[in-house]
Amino acid sequence: MGNENLVFEKYLQSKGLKLTQPRKIILNAAFATHEHFDVDGLYDQIRKKQKDVSRATIYRTIPLLVEAGLIKQSLRCLAKDHYEHIYGHGRHLHLICEKCGKIIEVESKETENILNKLAKKHNFNIKEFNVGAKGICNKCQK
Amino acid sequence: MGNENLVFEKYLQSKGLKLTQPRKIILNAAFATHEHFDVDGLYDQIRKKQKDVSRATIYRTIPLLVEAGLIKQSLRCLAKDHYEHIYGHGRHLHLICEKCGKIIEVESKETENILNKLAKKHNFNIKEFNVGAKGICNKCQK
DNA sequence: TTCATTCTGAGAATAAATCTCATTCTCAAT
DNA sequence: ATTGAGAATGAGATTTATTCTCAGAATGAA
Structure with a gap:
Protein backbone atom coordinates (compact mmCIF):
# COMPACT_ATOMS: atom_id res chain seq x y z
CA MET A 1 0.00 0.00 0.00
CA ILE A 86 -2.11 6.84 -12.02
CA TYR A 87 -0.47 7.63 -8.72
CA GLY A 88 2.69 5.60 -8.37
CA HIS A 89 2.36 4.15 -11.87
CA GLY A 90 4.28 5.04 -14.97
CA ARG A 91 2.20 6.33 -17.83
CA HIS A 92 1.21 3.70 -20.32
CA LEU A 93 -0.81 3.43 -23.46
CA HIS A 94 -3.49 0.89 -24.24
CA LEU A 95 -4.17 -1.63 -26.91
CA ILE A 96 -7.84 -2.54 -26.50
CA CYS A 97 -9.22 -5.68 -28.06
CA GLU A 98 -12.62 -5.10 -29.61
CA LYS A 99 -13.55 -8.77 -29.31
CA CYS A 100 -12.63 -9.85 -25.82
CA GLY A 101 -12.18 -6.46 -24.19
CA LYS A 102 -8.68 -7.25 -23.06
CA ILE A 103 -6.48 -4.25 -22.38
CA ILE A 104 -2.78 -4.52 -23.08
CA GLU A 105 -0.72 -1.90 -21.32
CA VAL A 106 2.44 -0.70 -22.96
CA GLU A 107 5.08 1.71 -21.85
CA SER A 108 6.13 4.40 -24.27
CA LYS A 109 8.10 7.45 -23.26
CA GLU A 110 8.45 8.30 -26.94
CA THR A 111 4.78 9.00 -27.48
CA GLU A 112 4.69 11.16 -24.44
CA ASN A 113 7.64 13.18 -25.65
CA ILE A 114 6.06 13.77 -29.01
CA LEU A 115 2.80 14.88 -27.49
CA ASN A 116 4.64 17.23 -25.19
CA LYS A 117 6.47 18.70 -28.13
CA LEU A 118 3.30 19.23 -30.12
CA ALA A 119 1.53 20.72 -27.12
CA LYS A 120 4.30 23.21 -26.62
CA LYS A 121 4.00 24.31 -30.22
CA HIS A 122 0.32 25.07 -29.67
CA ASN A 123 0.90 26.54 -26.25
CA PHE A 124 -1.39 23.88 -24.84
CA ASN A 125 -1.09 22.86 -21.21
CA ILE A 126 -1.47 19.09 -21.02
CA LYS A 127 -3.19 17.66 -17.96
CA GLU A 128 -3.72 14.13 -19.06
CA PHE A 129 -2.63 11.85 -21.87
CA ASN A 130 -4.90 9.49 -23.70
CA VAL A 131 -3.11 7.27 -26.08
CA GLY A 132 -4.17 3.98 -27.45
CA ALA A 133 -5.61 1.94 -30.23
CA LYS A 134 -8.48 -0.44 -30.75
CA GLY A 135 -8.17 -3.62 -32.72
CA ILE A 136 -7.93 -7.36 -32.39
CA CYS A 137 -5.57 -9.01 -29.95
CA ASN A 138 -3.28 -11.95 -30.51
CA LYS A 139 -5.67 -14.62 -29.28
CA CYS A 140 -8.77 -13.33 -30.99
CA GLN A 141 -7.09 -13.30 -34.38
CA LYS A 142 -7.41 -17.07 -34.59
CA MET B 1 -18.10 16.51 -52.01
CA ILE B 86 -11.95 9.76 -41.48
CA TYR B 87 -12.52 9.07 -45.15
CA GLY B 88 -10.39 11.44 -47.19
CA HIS B 89 -8.73 12.89 -44.10
CA GLY B 90 -5.27 12.25 -42.80
CA ARG B 91 -5.08 10.84 -39.30
CA HIS B 92 -4.69 13.42 -36.59
CA LEU B 93 -4.48 13.58 -32.88
CA HIS B 94 -6.43 15.82 -30.56
CA LEU B 95 -5.67 18.34 -27.89
CA ILE B 96 -8.93 18.83 -26.04
CA CYS B 97 -9.45 21.88 -23.85
CA GLU B 98 -11.17 20.97 -20.60
CA LYS B 99 -12.48 24.51 -20.17
CA CYS B 100 -13.93 25.58 -23.48
CA GLY B 101 -14.18 22.21 -25.17
CA LYS B 102 -12.14 23.33 -28.13
CA ILE B 103 -10.46 20.56 -30.10
CA ILE B 104 -7.11 21.25 -31.71
CA GLU B 105 -6.24 18.80 -34.44
CA VAL B 106 -2.61 18.00 -35.03
CA GLU B 107 -0.92 15.84 -37.59
CA SER B 108 1.65 13.36 -36.35
CA LYS B 109 2.95 10.50 -38.42
CA GLU B 110 5.50 9.82 -35.69
CA THR B 111 2.96 8.76 -33.11
CA GLU B 112 1.31 6.49 -35.57
CA ASN B 113 4.60 4.84 -36.41
CA ILE B 114 5.38 4.22 -32.79
CA LEU B 115 1.98 2.70 -32.12
CA ASN B 116 2.34 0.48 -35.15
CA LYS B 117 5.70 -0.69 -33.93
CA LEU B 118 4.39 -1.47 -30.46
CA ALA B 119 1.36 -3.25 -31.86
CA LYS B 120 3.54 -5.45 -34.00
CA LYS B 121 5.55 -6.43 -30.96
CA HIS B 122 2.38 -7.62 -29.24
CA ASN B 123 0.98 -9.14 -32.40
CA PHE B 124 -1.97 -6.80 -32.09
CA ASN B 125 -3.98 -5.91 -35.16
CA ILE B 126 -4.80 -2.19 -34.98
CA LYS B 127 -8.14 -1.09 -36.36
CA GLU B 128 -8.29 2.43 -35.06
CA PHE B 129 -6.01 4.92 -33.36
CA ASN B 130 -6.99 7.12 -30.48
CA VAL B 131 -4.36 9.58 -29.57
CA GLY B 132 -4.75 12.78 -27.69
CA ALA B 133 -4.47 14.73 -24.51
CA LYS B 134 -6.71 16.81 -22.32
CA GLY B 135 -5.65 20.08 -20.78
CA ILE B 136 -6.04 23.82 -21.06
CA CYS B 137 -5.76 25.64 -24.35
CA ASN B 138 -3.90 28.80 -25.14
CA LYS B 139 -6.82 31.18 -24.61
CA CYS B 140 -8.17 29.60 -21.45
CA GLN B 141 -4.82 29.85 -19.72
CA LYS B 142 -5.34 33.58 -19.21
C1' DT C 1 -47.91 -8.85 -58.84
C1' DT C 2 -46.10 -11.46 -55.15
C1' DC C 3 -43.13 -12.60 -51.65
C1' DA C 4 -39.42 -12.38 -48.52
C1' DT C 5 -36.58 -9.32 -46.62
C1' DT C 6 -35.03 -5.10 -45.04
C1' DC C 7 -36.12 -0.35 -43.21
C1' DT C 8 -38.29 2.97 -40.73
C1' DG C 9 -40.60 5.91 -37.11
C1' DA C 10 -42.57 6.30 -32.72
C1' DG C 11 -42.40 5.50 -28.43
C1' DA C 12 -41.20 2.27 -24.69
C1' DA C 13 -37.34 0.41 -22.20
C1' DT C 14 -32.68 0.39 -20.34
C1' DA C 15 -28.77 1.95 -17.97
C1' DA C 16 -25.33 5.23 -16.45
C1' DA C 17 -24.77 9.32 -14.17
C1' DT C 18 -26.64 13.25 -11.68
C1' DC C 19 -29.57 15.56 -8.53
C1' DT C 20 -32.60 16.38 -4.34
C1' DC C 21 -33.40 16.51 0.21
C1' DA C 22 -33.83 15.12 4.82
C1' DT C 23 -30.71 13.29 8.05
C1' DT C 24 -26.15 12.47 9.96
C1' DC C 25 -21.44 13.47 10.61
C1' DT C 26 -17.32 16.42 11.54
C1' DC C 27 -14.66 19.50 13.81
C1' DA C 28 -13.37 24.00 15.47
C1' DA C 29 -14.76 27.17 18.95
C1' DT C 30 -16.43 27.57 23.16
C1' DA D 1 -18.18 17.85 26.75
C1' DT D 2 -21.55 20.85 23.93
C1' DT D 3 -22.87 23.40 20.34
C1' DG D 4 -23.46 25.06 15.77
C1' DA D 5 -22.26 25.72 10.94
C1' DG D 6 -20.95 23.57 7.12
C1' DA D 7 -19.99 19.35 4.82
C1' DA D 8 -21.23 14.55 3.71
C1' DT D 9 -24.28 10.79 3.17
C1' DG D 10 -28.00 7.42 1.57
C1' DA D 11 -32.08 6.56 -0.80
C1' DG D 12 -34.54 7.15 -4.37
C1' DA D 13 -36.22 10.21 -8.04
C1' DT D 14 -34.64 12.28 -12.26
C1' DT D 15 -32.22 13.08 -16.37
C1' DT D 16 -30.13 11.84 -20.60
C1' DA D 17 -28.01 9.04 -24.09
C1' DT D 18 -28.66 4.90 -26.29
C1' DT D 19 -31.03 0.64 -27.51
C1' DC D 20 -35.03 -2.09 -28.29
C1' DT D 21 -39.73 -3.38 -29.98
C1' DC D 22 -43.08 -3.72 -33.19
C1' DA D 23 -46.31 -2.68 -36.70
C1' DG D 24 -46.39 -0.78 -41.01
C1' DA D 25 -43.85 0.81 -45.35
C1' DA D 26 -40.40 0.33 -48.78
C1' DT D 27 -37.44 -2.51 -51.62
C1' DG D 28 -36.18 -5.51 -55.11
C1' DA D 29 -35.88 -10.17 -57.09
C1' DA D 30 -38.72 -13.79 -59.14
Missing part, protein backbone atom coordinates in the same frame (compact mmCIF):
# COMPACT_ATOMS: atom_id res chain seq x y z
CA GLY A 2 1.40 3.37 -1.07
CA ASN A 3 0.60 6.66 0.50
CA GLU A 4 -2.43 7.49 -1.59
CA ASN A 5 -4.25 8.17 1.64
CA LEU A 6 -1.88 10.97 2.45
CA VAL A 7 -2.10 12.47 -1.00
CA PHE A 8 -5.87 12.37 -0.89
CA GLU A 9 -6.04 13.87 2.55
CA LYS A 10 -3.76 16.71 1.52
CA TYR A 11 -5.88 17.41 -1.51
CA LEU A 12 -9.10 17.39 0.48
CA GLN A 13 -7.65 19.67 3.11
CA SER A 14 -6.59 22.14 0.47
CA LYS A 15 -10.23 22.31 -0.62
CA GLY A 16 -11.67 22.46 2.87
CA LEU A 17 -13.06 18.93 2.55
CA LYS A 18 -12.81 15.99 4.87
CA LEU A 19 -11.33 12.52 4.59
CA THR A 20 -14.36 10.65 5.80
CA GLN A 21 -14.89 6.95 6.27
CA PRO A 22 -16.75 6.38 3.00
CA ARG A 23 -14.08 8.28 1.12
CA LYS A 24 -11.36 6.15 2.67
CA ILE A 25 -13.20 2.99 1.74
CA ILE A 26 -13.65 4.13 -1.83
CA LEU A 27 -10.04 5.18 -2.15
CA ASN A 28 -8.85 1.82 -0.88
CA ALA A 29 -11.18 -0.06 -3.16
CA ALA A 30 -9.91 1.93 -6.12
CA PHE A 31 -6.35 1.04 -5.24
CA ALA A 32 -7.04 -2.53 -4.20
CA THR A 33 -6.78 -3.78 -7.75
CA HIS A 34 -4.15 -2.98 -10.29
CA GLU A 35 -6.66 -3.31 -13.05
CA HIS A 36 -9.00 -0.78 -14.48
CA PHE A 37 -12.25 -0.35 -12.63
CA ASP A 38 -15.72 1.14 -12.86
CA VAL A 39 -18.31 2.32 -10.39
CA ASP A 40 -20.17 -0.97 -10.23
CA GLY A 41 -16.95 -2.84 -9.69
CA LEU A 42 -16.07 -0.67 -6.73
CA TYR A 43 -19.58 -0.99 -5.36
CA ASP A 44 -19.55 -4.78 -5.48
CA GLN A 45 -16.08 -4.99 -4.06
CA ILE A 46 -17.03 -2.79 -1.12
CA ARG A 47 -20.23 -4.69 -0.42
CA LYS A 48 -18.35 -7.98 -0.37
CA LYS A 49 -16.34 -6.67 2.54
CA GLN A 50 -19.52 -5.89 4.48
CA LYS A 51 -18.81 -2.20 4.19
CA ASP A 52 -21.61 0.08 3.22
CA VAL A 53 -21.22 2.93 0.80
CA SER A 54 -23.88 4.12 -1.59
CA ARG A 55 -23.43 4.42 -5.30
CA ALA A 56 -24.10 8.13 -5.05
CA THR A 57 -21.11 8.57 -2.81
CA ILE A 58 -18.91 6.63 -5.18
CA TYR A 59 -20.04 8.82 -8.04
CA ARG A 60 -19.30 11.87 -5.93
CA THR A 61 -15.90 10.69 -4.81
CA ILE A 62 -14.47 9.74 -8.17
CA PRO A 63 -14.14 13.32 -9.44
CA LEU A 64 -12.25 14.13 -6.26
CA LEU A 65 -9.81 11.31 -6.88
CA VAL A 66 -9.34 12.54 -10.42
CA GLU A 67 -8.78 16.09 -9.25
CA ALA A 68 -6.30 14.87 -6.68
CA GLY A 69 -4.30 13.26 -9.47
CA LEU A 70 -4.78 9.76 -8.11
CA ILE A 71 -6.85 8.25 -10.88
CA LYS A 72 -7.83 9.12 -14.41
CA GLN A 73 -10.56 8.20 -16.78
CA SER A 74 -9.43 5.56 -19.24
CA LEU A 75 -9.81 5.59 -22.93
CA ARG A 76 -13.41 4.86 -23.68
CA CYS A 77 -13.83 1.30 -24.83
CA LEU A 78 -17.15 0.30 -23.34
CA ALA A 79 -20.49 1.84 -22.54
CA LYS A 80 -19.67 2.96 -19.05
CA ASP A 81 -16.86 5.06 -17.70
CA HIS A 82 -13.71 3.31 -16.62
CA TYR A 83 -10.88 4.52 -14.49
CA GLU A 84 -7.35 3.54 -13.66
CA HIS A 85 -5.03 4.78 -10.94
CA GLY B 2 -15.99 13.36 -52.16
CA ASN B 3 -17.25 9.97 -53.11
CA GLU B 4 -18.34 8.84 -49.70
CA ASN B 5 -21.65 7.87 -51.25
CA LEU B 6 -19.96 5.37 -53.46
CA VAL B 7 -17.91 3.92 -50.63
CA PHE B 8 -20.99 3.60 -48.48
CA GLU B 9 -23.03 2.01 -51.23
CA LYS B 10 -20.30 -0.54 -51.91
CA TYR B 11 -20.12 -1.40 -48.25
CA LEU B 12 -23.87 -1.79 -47.93
CA GLN B 13 -24.07 -3.95 -51.02
CA SER B 14 -21.38 -6.23 -49.66
CA LYS B 15 -23.61 -6.80 -46.63
CA GLY B 16 -26.83 -7.18 -48.56
CA LEU B 17 -28.09 -3.83 -47.29
CA LYS B 18 -29.59 -0.93 -49.18
CA LEU B 19 -28.58 2.68 -49.65
CA THR B 20 -31.94 4.16 -48.74
CA GLN B 21 -33.02 7.79 -48.64
CA PRO B 22 -32.60 8.21 -44.85
CA ARG B 23 -29.15 6.66 -45.02
CA LYS B 24 -28.13 9.05 -47.78
CA ILE B 25 -29.36 12.01 -45.79
CA ILE B 26 -27.47 10.91 -42.70
CA LEU B 27 -24.29 10.28 -44.63
CA ASN B 28 -24.43 13.71 -46.19
CA ALA B 29 -25.13 15.39 -42.88
CA ALA B 30 -22.17 13.61 -41.35
CA PHE B 31 -19.93 14.89 -44.11
CA ALA B 32 -21.47 18.35 -44.37
CA THR B 33 -19.29 19.69 -41.58
CA HIS B 34 -15.59 19.22 -41.14
CA GLU B 35 -15.98 19.35 -37.41
CA HIS B 36 -16.76 16.58 -35.00
CA PHE B 37 -20.41 15.75 -34.59
CA ASP B 38 -22.86 13.87 -32.41
CA VAL B 39 -26.29 12.35 -32.94
CA ASP B 40 -28.22 15.39 -31.81
CA GLY B 41 -26.13 17.63 -34.05
CA LEU B 42 -26.97 15.52 -37.06
CA TYR B 43 -30.62 15.39 -36.09
CA ASP B 44 -30.92 19.17 -35.80
CA GLN B 45 -29.01 19.75 -38.99
CA ILE B 46 -31.27 17.39 -40.91
CA ARG B 47 -34.47 18.91 -39.49
CA LYS B 48 -33.33 22.39 -40.47
CA LYS B 49 -33.31 21.25 -44.06
CA GLN B 50 -36.93 20.07 -43.78
CA LYS B 51 -35.83 16.50 -44.16
CA ASP B 52 -37.26 13.93 -41.84
CA VAL B 53 -35.21 11.20 -40.27
CA SER B 54 -35.79 9.77 -36.84
CA ARG B 55 -33.17 9.59 -34.13
CA ALA B 56 -33.49 5.82 -34.12
CA THR B 57 -32.38 5.67 -37.72
CA ILE B 58 -29.42 7.90 -37.03
CA TYR B 59 -28.39 5.66 -34.16
CA ARG B 60 -28.76 2.67 -36.44
CA THR B 61 -26.83 4.18 -39.31
CA ILE B 62 -23.77 5.36 -37.41
CA PRO B 63 -22.38 1.88 -36.76
CA LEU B 64 -22.70 1.22 -40.47
CA LEU B 65 -20.67 4.31 -41.29
CA VAL B 66 -18.06 3.22 -38.78
CA GLU B 67 -17.94 -0.28 -40.24
CA ALA B 68 -17.62 1.17 -43.71
CA GLY B 69 -14.53 3.04 -42.58
CA LEU B 70 -16.09 6.45 -43.19
CA ILE B 71 -16.24 7.77 -39.66
CA LYS B 72 -14.84 6.85 -36.27
CA GLN B 73 -15.70 7.53 -32.71
CA SER B 74 -13.63 10.34 -31.27
CA LEU B 75 -11.74 10.36 -28.06
CA ARG B 76 -14.25 10.67 -25.30
CA CYS B 77 -14.26 14.16 -23.90
CA LEU B 78 -17.90 14.77 -23.11
CA ALA B 79 -20.92 12.82 -21.87
CA LYS B 80 -22.22 11.78 -25.23
CA ASP B 81 -20.53 9.98 -28.08
CA HIS B 82 -18.82 12.05 -30.72
CA TYR B 83 -17.70 11.10 -34.17
CA GLU B 84 -15.48 12.46 -36.88
CA HIS B 85 -15.14 11.45 -40.49
